[in-house]
Amino acid sequence: MLESRWVAAPLSALVWSSYVLIVILWTPLVLIFRALTFPFDRNRRLVGRLFHSSAVVAGNLTPFWRFRIEGAGAIDRTKPYVFVANHSSFTDVFLVVRLPWEMKWLSKKSIFSIPLLGWQMRAAGDVPIVRGDKESAKRAMEEMRQRLESGVSVILFPEGTRSADGTLGEFRDGAFRLAIEAGVPVVPLAIVGAAKSLPKRSLVFRPSAATLYVLSPVSTRGLSAEDARHVGSDVRGRIEEAIRPSQAAAAYP
Numbered sequence: 067m068l069e070s071r072w073v074a075a076p077l078s079a080l081v082w083s084s085y086v087l088i089v090i091l092w093t094p095l096v097l098i099f100r101a102l103t104f105p106f107d108r109n110r111r112l113v114g115r116l117f118h119s120s121a122v123v124a125g126n127l128t129p130f131w132r133f134r135i136e137g138a139g140a141i142d143r144t145k146p147y148v149f150v151a152n153h154s155s156f157t158d159v160f161l162v163v164r165l166p167w168e169m170k171w172l173s174k175k176s177i178f179s180i181p182l183l184g185w186q187m188r189a190a191g192d193v194p195i196v197r198g199d200k201e202s203a204k205r206a207m208e209e210m211r212q213r214l215e216s217g218v219s220v221i222l223f224p225e226g227t228r229s230a231d232g233t234l235g236e237f238r239d240g241a242f243r244l245a246i247e248a249g250v251p252v253v254p255l256a257i258v259g260a261a262k263s264l265p266k267r268s269l270v271f272r273p274s275a276a277t278l279y280v281l282s283p284v285s286t287r288g289l290s291a292e293d294a295r296h297v298g299s300d301v302r303g304r305i306e307e308a309i310r311p312s313q314a315a316a317a318y319p
Contacts, residue, residue, distance in 0.1 A: 077129065078271045084127050092120040093182045100189050109216035110191035115168045117190035125160035130271040131263060133161050137280035141253065143167045146219045147283065148245035151255035152234050152305050153223035157263040161278050162221065162255065169221045170213045172206060191218070197226070207244055214248040221255075224298065234309065237302045242286075243294040251283035254301045256308035279308050 100113045107113055125131060141147070149169060151162060162169075171187075175194040178184035187194075193209045196202035210220045222244075224237040245252045256279040263274035281304050284297060 074130075074270050074272065078269060081128050081130075081271060082269065085124050088120050088124050088127075089183050089186070092117065093186060096186050096189055109213070109218050110170075110189070111168045111218055114170065114190040114192075114218075117186050118163045118168070120186075121160050121163040125164070128160070128271065130273050131157060131160070132275040133164060134275070134277045135161075135164060135280070136277060138165055140282070141167070141280060146214045146217050146248075146250050147253045148214070148241055148248070148250055149219060149221040149253045149255055150224050150237075150241050150301060150305075151221065151278075152257055152309065153225050153227065154257060154261040155263050155265075157260040157274065157276060158223075158257050161257060161260060161276050165278070165280070167219065169219045170210065172210060172220065172222045175202070193220075203240065207240060210244055211248050214244075214250055220244075224302075234302065234306050237298045239294040239298055242297040242301070243291050246286045246289045246291055246294055246297065249286065251285050252297060252301055253283045254281040254304045254308075255279070256281060256305045258309050281305070281308060 096113060096117050099116050100107075103112050125133065143166070149162075151158065159171075170190075171192040172195055173187065173192055175196045178187055178192075178194045191213060193206050193213070194202075195206040210222075213220050222241040224241045225235040226238055227235075242252060258277045258279065259274055260276035261274075262272050263276065264271055284301055284304075286293075286297065289297065
């Protein structure tokens with residue numbers, strides 16, 4: 067039933083409206099919570115968790131999606147990591163925030179310009195970046211390193227943008243250089259099944275069942291910045307191996 071455009075289009079409009087309402091309702095919550103916790107939440111772990119939980123609520127209210135997470139129990143939540151994930155859909159964000167730990171996000175600066183939402187992102191400690199601007203990228207990486215030094219994990223999509231067809235793109239080195247310089251492991255996240263949930267340049271949701279696989283951490287101990295490309299290639303290979311069976315199943319139903 068949800069696959070019918072006559073049903074999906076008006077229902078999608080309601081879902082988008084619910085997102086706007088959640089952003090509005092969450093703004094005073096984040097403001098008050100930030101004021102109360104500021105003296106002992108300098109790394110913004112608590113306020114970040116509150117803000118990012120709004121995306122969990124939004125995902126739960128979206129009838130088109132079914133989510134599953136595997137492997138999260140193997141991660142030590144007391145340590146900071148650089149998490150990296152393949153990026154196939156807008157839906158990826160709503161799936162990743164369901165992981166049971168706080169992470170700071172690297173996101174396009176244009177998203178920070180969205181009223182109320184952008185303020186909440188800044189309050190939560192997420193980091194803006196202007197795509198293609200080297201100075202912006204340098205500042206963003208420095209901010210992300212500060213988050214790691216404060217003991218909080220970060221997450222990046224090393225492809226830089228969403229894949230148009232769900233295939234895995236090339237990985238940029240920035241996330242892996244960051245992990246090496248900060249001396250923290252990289253944790254690959256493989257997202258499967260989300261590619262068709264909201265195609266690029268479309269506002270109409272489609273039914274999807276997506277799974278997030280948390281893969282084993284990749285150590286950066288003893289490495290230098292020159293090793294970033296090698297680490298990135300290794301991580302990309304692990305993610306590709308994890309998503310390949312699902313792609314084959316989709317091609318031959």
